[in-house]
Amino acid sequence: MLNATANPTSPRPRVVIIGCGFGGLEATRKLQHADVDVTVIDRTNHHLFQPLLYQVATSGLAAPSIAAPTRSLFRNLPRVTTLMAEVTGVDVQARSVQLKDAAAVPYDHLIVAAGATHSYFGRDEWAPMAPGLKTLADAFDIRGRTLMAFEAAEKETDPARIKALLTFVVIGAGPTGVEMAGTLIEIARHSLKGEFRHIDPAHAQVLLIEGSPRVLQAMPESLSHKAQVQLEQLGVQVRVNARVVHIDATGLQVETPSSTPGAGAESYRIDSSCIVWAAGVAASPLGKLIATATGATVDRAGRVSVAPDLSLPGHPEISVIGDLAAAQSHVPGQPPKPVPGVSPGAKQMGRTAAENILHRIAGRSTQAFRYRDYGNLATIGRNSAVVDLPTPLGPLRFSGRVAWLFWLFVHVYFLIGFRNRLIVLMDWASAYLHFRRNARVVVGNKTDEGRQTPAARTP
Amino acid sequence: MLNATANPTSPRPRVVIIGCGFGGLEATRKLQHADVDVTVIDRTNHHLFQPLLYQVATSGLAAPSIAAPTRSLFRNLPRVTTLMAEVTGVDVQARSVQLKDAAAVPYDHLIVAAGATHSYFGRDEWAPMAPGLKTLADAFDIRGRTLMAFEAAEKETDPARIKALLTFVVIGAGPTGVEMAGTLIEIARHSLKGEFRHIDPAHAQVLLIEGSPRVLQAMPESLSHKAQVQLEQLGVQVRVNARVVHIDATGLQVETPSSTPGAGAESYRIDSSCIVWAAGVAASPLGKLIATATGATVDRAGRVSVAPDLSLPGHPEISVIGDLAAAQSHVPGQPPKPVPGVSPGAKQMGRTAAENILHRIAGRSTQAFRYRDYGNLATIGRNSAVVDLPTPLGPLRFSGRVAWLFWLFVHVYFLIGFRNRLIVLMDWASAYLHFRRNARVVVGNKTDEGRQTPAARTP
Numbered sequence: 022m023l024n025a026t027a028n029p030t031s032p033r034p035r036v037v038i039i040g041c042g043f044g045g046l047e048a049t050r051k052l053q054h055a056d057v058d059v060t061v062i063d064r065t066n067h068h069l070f071q072p073l074l075y076q077v078a079t080s081g082l083a084a085p086s087i088a089a090p091t092r093s094l095f096r097n098l099p100r101v102t103t104l105m106a107e108v109t110g111v112d113v114q115a116r117s118v119q120l121k122d123a124a125a126v127p128y129d130h131l132i133v134a135a136g137a138t139h140s141y142f143g144r145d146e147w148a149p150m151a152p153g154l155k156t157l158a159d160a161f162d163i164r165g166r167t168l169m170a171f172e173a174a175e176k177e178t179d180p181a182r183i184k185a186l187l188t189f190v191v192i193g194a195g196p197t198g199v200e201m202a203g204t205l206i207e208i209a210r211h212s213l214k215g216e217f218r219h220i221d222p223a224h225a226q227v228l229l230i231e232g233s234p235r236v237l238q239a240m241p242e243s244l245s246h247k248a249q250v251q252l253e254q255l256g257v258q259v260r261v262n263a264r265v266v267h268i269d270a271t272g273l274q275v276e277t278p279s280s281t282p283g284a285g286a287e288s289y290r291i292d293s294s295c296i297v298w299a300a301g302v303a304a305s306p307l308g309k310l311i312a313t314a315t316g317a318t319v320d321r322a323g324r325v326s327v328a329p330d331l332s333l334p335g336h337p338e339i340s341v342i343g344d345l346a347a348a349q350s351h352v353p354g355q356p357p358k359p360v361p362g363v364s365p366g367a368k369q370m371g372r373t374a375a376e377n378i379l380h381r382i383a384g385r386s387t388q389a390f391r392y393r394d395y396g397n398l399a400t401i402g403r404n405s406a407v408v409d410l411p412t413p414l415g416p417l418r419f420s421g422r423v424a425w426l427f428w429l430f431v432h433v434y435f436l437i438g439f440r441n442r443l444i445v446l447m448d449w450a451s452a453y454l455h456f457r458r459n460a461r462v463v464v465g466n467k468t469d470e471g472r473q474t475p476a477a478r479t480p
Numbered sequence: 481m482l483n484a485t486a487n488p489t490s491p492r493p494r495v496v497i498i499g500c501g502f503g504g505l506e507a508t509r510k511l512q513h514a515d516v517d518v519t520v521i522d523r524t525n526h527h528l529f530q531p532l533l534y535q536v537a538t539s540g541l542a543a544p545s546i547a548a549p550t551r552s553l554f555r556n557l558p559r560v561t562t563l564m565a566e567v568t569g570v571d572v573q574a575r576s577v578q579l580k581d582a583a584a585v586p587y588d589h590l591i592v593a594a595g596a597t598h599s600y601f602g603r604d605e606w607a608p609m610a611p612g613l614k615t616l617a618d619a620f621d622i623r624g625r626t627l628m629a630f631e632a633a634e635k636e637t638d639p640a641r642i643k644a645l646l647t648f649v650v651i652g653a654g655p656t657g658v659e660m661a662g663t664l665i666e667i668a669r670h671s672l673k674g675e676f677r678h679i680d681p682a683h684a685q686v687l688l689i690e691g692s693p694r695v696l697q698a699m700p701e702s703l704s705h706k707a708q709v710q711l712e713q714l715g716v717q718v719r720v721n722a723r724v725v726h727i728d729a730t731g732l733q734v735e736t737p738s739s740t741p742g743a744g745a746e747s748y749r750i751d752s753s754c755i756v757w758a759a760g761v762a763a764s765p766l767g768k769l770i771a772t773a774t775g776a777t778v779d780r781a782g783r784v785s786v787a788p789d790l791s792l793p794g795h796p797e798i799s800v801i802g803d804l805a806a807a808q809s810h811v812p813g814q815p816p817k818p819v820p821g822v823s824p825g826a827k828q829m830g831r832t833a834a835e836n837i838l839h840r841i842a843g844r845s846t847q848a849f850r851y852r853d854y855g856n857l858a859t860i861g862r863n864s865a866v867v868d869l870p871t872p873l874g875p876l877r878f879s880g881r882v883a884w885l886f887w888l889f890v891h892v893y894f895l896i897g898f899r900n901r902l903i904v905l906m907d908w909a910s911a912y913l914h915f916r917r918n919a920r921v922v923v924g925n926k927t928d929e930g931r932q933t934p935a936a937r938t939p
Contacts, residue, residue, distance in 0.1 A: 065924045066627060083542035085919040092675040093920070102677040105631040123635035138927045155927040162926055168525060172564040176582035216551040218561040440910055440918055444903055451899055459899055460544040461552070465524045467621055468597045468614040 033058045033100070034382055037118050037126055039108050039307070040134035041068050041091050043364040044343030047371030048132050053098050055379055060102045060126055062118065063091055069157065070436055072364060073445070075197055077160035078297075079204040080168065080212075080458040084157050086444050089437045108135070108307060113314045113336060130338050130378045133311060133325075134371065137344035137362070140303030140322070147268040151298040154197055163297055165463045167205065170295045171213060174220045185292035187225040190273060192265055193300030194231035195238070196399040199248060201297055202229040203402030206256045211456035228258045228291060230275060232300070235261055237399055237407065239361060244407040247420040251405040268296060302362065304345045315339065320347045329357070329389035331374045337381065340374040343367035350392035360392045364435075369393060400428045403453070492517045492559070493841055496577050496587035498567050498766070500527050500550050502823045503802030504593035506830030512557050514838055519561045519585055521577065522550055528616065529895055531823060532904070534656055536619035537756075538663040539627065539671075539917040543616050545903050548896045567594070567766060572773045572795060589797050589837045592770060592784075593830065596803035596821070599762030599781070606727040610755040613656055622756055624922045626664065629754045630672060633679045644751035646684040649732060651724055652759030653690035654697070655858040658707060660756055661688040662861030665715045670915035687717045687750060689734060691759070694720055696858055696866065698820060703866040706879040710864040727755060761821065763804045774798065779806045788816070788848035790833045796840065801829035809851035819851045823894075828852060859887045862912070 034057045038045045041063040052059050067088035076082040095101040106120040111133075117125040139153030152162050167189065174186040187209075191202045209225035216222070229236070229252065235245040236252070236259060249259050260275065267274035272292040279287045304323035312319045315333045318326045324347035327333060331340045331348060342348070348370060349357035360366045369392060377387040396410035406424035410417040419427075429449065433442050448459045493516045497504045500522040511518050526547035535541040554560040566580040570592075576584040598612030611621050626648065633645040646668075650661045668684035675681070688695070688711065694704040695711070695718060708718050719734065726733035731751040738746050763782035771778045774792045777785045783806035786792060790799045790807060801807070807829060808816035819825045828851060836846040855869035865883035869876040878886075888908065892901050907918045 066631065066920070066922050083544045083919075084923065085542045085921045088921040090920040092672075093916070096674045099677070103675070104635060105628075106635060120635075122632075124637065153927060156925065157921065157923045158926040161923060169564075172525065173581075176563060176565060176579075178583065213551075215555045216562070218558070440906060443906070447899060447902070457552070460542075461525070461549040462544050462547040462616065463525050464543065464616045464620060466615065467617040468612060 034129040034378075035060070035127060036130045036132070036378060037062065037128035038132045038134060039063075039118065040136055040305075040343070040345075041103075042071070042134060042136045042343060042367060044136075044367035044371040044374075045132065045134035046094070047368040048134065048342070048375040049095065049101060049371075051372050051375035052378070053095070053101055057130075057378070057382070058100050058102070060104060060128075061091065061095065062104045062106055062108060062120070062126065064105070064107050065156070066090055066092070066105050067157075068094060068437065071155075072432060073436070074154055074157075074160050075200045075204065077157065077460065078154055078163040078167075079201065079208060080164055080461040081204070081452055082445060082448055083460045084160070086441050086448070087436070088157060089441075094437070111307075111311055111314060111339075113311070113339065116338065128338070130381070131340070132371070132374050132378075133307060133339065133341045133345060134343045134367070135305035135307040135345050137302045137304050137322075139298055140301035141298065142301050144268075147298070150268045150270055151192060151273075151296040153298040154201070161464065163201075164460075166295050167208070168461060168463055171209075171217070171220070171222055171225075173294070175217050176219075181292070183220060185271065186294050187220065187222070188291065188293040188295075189225065189227045190230060190291060190293045190296045191227070192230045192273075192296065192298050194229050194233075194236035194259070194261070195299060198229060198231070198297075198299035199236055199252065199399055199401055201299060202227050202257045203252060203255055203400070203405065207402055207456070208458065210256060212452075212458050212461075214456070226258060227256065228260060228293075230263045230265060231259070231261045232264050233261065240397060240399065240407060241409055241416070241418065244409055244418055244420060248399065248401055248405075248407050251401045251407075251420065255402045255405065265300075272296075302344070308341070308345045311339070311341065317341075322347075330377050330387035331370055331390050332377070332387070337387075340377065342370035342374050346370065348390055348392075351389035352391055358392070360390075361397075363397070365395055366392055398424065398428050398431065400425060493588040493837075494519070494586060495589045495591070495837060496521065496585055497591045497593060498522075498577065499593035499595055499764075499802070499804075500562075501530070501593060501595045501802060501826065503595075503826035503830040503833075504591065505553070506827040507591050507593065507801070507834040508554065508560060508830075510831050510834035511837070512554070512560055516589075516837070516841070517559050517561070519563060519587075520550065520554065521563045521565055521567060521579070521585065523564070523566050524615070525549055525551070525564050526616075527553060527896065530614075531891060532895070533613055533616075533619050534659045534663065536616065536919065537613055537622040537626075538660065538667060539623055539920040540663070540911055541904060541907055542919045543619070545900050545907070546895070547616060548900075553896070570766075570770055570773060570798075572770070572798065575797065587797070589840070590799070591830070591833050591837075592766060592798065592800045592804060593802045593826070594764035594766040594804050596761045596763050596781075598757055599760035600757065601760050603727075606757070609727045609729055610651060610732075610757040612757040613660070620923065622660075623919075625754050626667070627920060627922055630668075630676070630679070630681055630684075632753070634676050635678075640751070642679060644730065645753050646679065646681070647750065647752040647754075648684060648686045649689060649750060649752045649755045650686070651689045651732075651755065651757050653688050653692075653695035653718070653720070654758060657688060657690070657756075657758035658695055658711065658858055658860055660758060661686050661716045662711060662714055662859070662864065666861055666915070667917065669715060671911075671917050671920075673915070685717060686715065687719060687752075689722045689724060690718070690720045691723050692720065699856060699858065699866060699868055700875070700877065703868055703877055703879060707858065707860055707864075707866050710860045710866075710879065714861045714864065724759075761803070767800070767804045770798070770800065776800075781806075789836050789846035790829055790849050791836070791846070796846075799833040799836065801833050802826035805829065807849055807851075810848035811850055817851070819849075820856075822856070824854055825851055857883070857887050857890065859884060 070087040110119040117127040206227040213222040308325045325341045398408040400406040404422040406428040407420040408424040529546040569578040576586040665686040672681040784800045857867040859865040863881040865887040866879045867883040
């Protein structure tokens with residue numbers, strides 16, 4: 022029944038958007054009332070509000086609070102078609118997107134917004150021991166591992182095993198790593214208080230390992246410093262200039278420059294049963310695929326280099342946006358500047374790519390992408406965050422409780438859906454007042470587990 | 481560190497409770513301030529409010545809304561220890577409960593409240609095609625299957641395949657089957673309206689297959705009849721006297737008595753990609769294990785026959801309660817009556833078993849279990865439910881909107897936690913007013929899926 026969209030006699034230009042993250046969603050919204058047929062293709066059935074994914078991983082929020090069903094968002098927009106499917110390739114000659122288990126979808130204009138995943142810098146064998154955090158399934162995995170570590174410690178008798186079970190390691194001190202570490206220490210010291218009889222969860226250690234010299238590298242140095250101080254006040258052990266060289270099922274090996282000048286690197290081991298990977302980001306493999314087909318170049322992180330108007334050289338009908346694009350911001354009279362990999366960047370690119378499609382259809386010339394920097398903010402934990410806002414009078418930088426309230430307001434404001442905003446506020450109020458984390462549920466096994474081999478049960 | 485509980489010099493009697501469902505939770509509450517040490521062992525980390533599990537399966541509620549972390553419930557009760565562990569056996573001679581991956585836990589008094597699972601009547605090979613609904617993982621599985629059937633239909637071009645994808649079959653017309661069928665038809669006809677471009681979800685069929693002559697067998701016949709009428713008004717196709725004889729990956733085979741008197745059975749096939757099993761219940765295998773060890777008998781459903789005071793013959797230190805017990809209600813001057821497998825029954829047994837332990841410790845004689853019937857109610861869908869309440873003036877029976885409001889009030893009242901009550905009410909209000917189901921989220925895959933073999937990734 023895909024023929025409806027595929028109908029070559031359709032009078033309206035066909036726009037296909039791959040990915041319904043911040044960039045794809047914004048592009049769709051910009052096109053929803055235009056005289057075009059839009060098909061949005063996503064691997065999942067929901068738009069995920071990724072900035073709060075760490076809250077699902079740390080039992081603070083339920084998954085539906087940060088995930089909006091894609092179809093519902095476009096309900097009653099008859100020109101927008103939603104397809105839940107996996108993209109296997111793009112035929113740039115035939116102008117069609119190939120799908121797994123479904124007919125190809127032809128396009129006149131294509132926006133590729135497939136996003137990024139985490140990168141283990143060529144050490145993919147670390148993935149089972151140090152899961153990353155990009156999808157709801159990742160968040161459930163990390164939620165299960167952290168809560169189960171406390172459960173296992175309560176049953177354990179060997180002190181060394183207990184110590185390893187209560188040692189949580191977060192690798193990478195970007196925004197996600199900082200949020201994870203700050204929240205894990207709060208869980209250990211406050212949320213679980215009084216609930217165990219054989220261990221004291223407050224004895225748990227949370228280590229934040231960062232390869233570079235400071236946390237939150239995208240922030241100005243003064244705020245990085247404040248963030249580290251706030252993390253340490255909460256109880257997180259921050260290790261900067263620390264490089265992970267090995268991970269196995271029982272811990273990891275870390276290398277730091279020697280404290281004695283001139284001497285080589287020092288290396289030490291941390292025994293831990295719960296390691297979270299928040300270090301590297303790599304663009305979706307779709308980037309390389311499209312680059313190869315169009316002759317575009319990709320950078321080391323797999324991001325596709327785009328023209329100033331976000332299209333591909335020689336392929337004005339294809340735009341690449343969001344985390345998948347190595348895009349630059351163009352301000353007349355200034356040299357181009359790279360766009361940071363943040364959600365406002367993706368949204369703005371989505372808007373520009375959509376507008377440029379409408380320009381092209383109307384026979385007008387396209388506009389170069391210009392990134393408007395509304396600032397940078399990161400939360401650390403209870404009452405702690407850092408905020409860096411550009412103002413006409415120069416940057417406004419603040420931290421602590423006011424920054425935390427600002428962070429909270431911004432995140433609730435941008436969350437989709439009134440119900441979600443209300444429930445997130447309620448859950449946060451209960452976390453703030455009673456240290457209670459409302460989603461401390463590990464889903465566990467299906468009841469017929471063991472009846473059949475797992476492979477046979479996959480739906 | 482289990483030695484704390486295992487300490488043989490402990491002055492307080494040690495009570496171990498296996499399972500933290502309605503029965504185990506109630507028993508723990510009854511004992512929480514008594515002069516005993518209580519250890520609650522459960523396979524999961526949460527007490528599940530099973531009567532609303534179908535709402536998680538049908539995208540109406542998020543999992544945390546109906547699951548309370550067991551540990552949190554007993555926080556600040558220093559004499560109650562919670563262990564998340566799987567029971568592998570009970571050594572009735574040594575009086576200790578054996579656990580997987582943890583030291584055995586000795587007891588002076590044992591309450592076994594391990595509950596029931598679904599039974600495929602010896603056809604366990606049907607499990608992968610027709611999942612049952614007992615755990616949160618089951619609910620997520622069914623949620624994924626139902627939502628994915630609509631997604632697959634939207635991408636499908638073969639009309640026969642589309643029809644099979646949009647045919648939902650619920651096997652078993654007890655309360656769970658009736659709720660599932662009533663909610664699925666509401667999703668198809670209302671919740672998904674306007675969201676698809678190639679299919680009309682309202683064309684979906686929901687079939688409710690029941691082996692006996694009527695739905696809701698535990699209800700009086702007049703209410704069964706009303707329930708069937710209400711189901712049919714919602715659009716559910718009810719097939720009573722219909723026996724499932726075969727299930728495979730693409731559908732099922734159903735046998736009914738011939739409509740021509742005297743002729744044999746008629747058999748027909750239903751093509752369906754989404755089958756839910758709500759037919760049989762079997763007691764936890766722990767029942768048989770304990771029966772074998774103590775010489776108690778089990779019935780056909782695997783339930784253990786208990787003495788009037790819920791203990792086992794010859795083993796007054798062991799009580800079996802809830803769905804695992806074939807218990808009888810004892811009213812002086814009346815013949816004993818079997819206790820129905822409902823949550824009030826389990827709760828009342830939990831209370832009696834706990835009280836009897838305190839009686840025994842005090843050297844008093846134990847009391848026989850008496851079931852107080854507060855009535856029976858089942859919801860069917862929007863504005864439809866049936867209620868049967870015993871009153872001193874005879875049974876009060878009603879159905880329709882008033883019954884539905886009554887059902888709603890009772891379920892919200894018994895749900896644990898103020899936050900959950902409020903959020904469930906909000907989610908139900910939004911479902912009622914806008915047909916919006918707030919948990920339409922399929923969790924999907926981990927981002928590193930494919931990087932490693934699935935087996936290597938299991939935490």
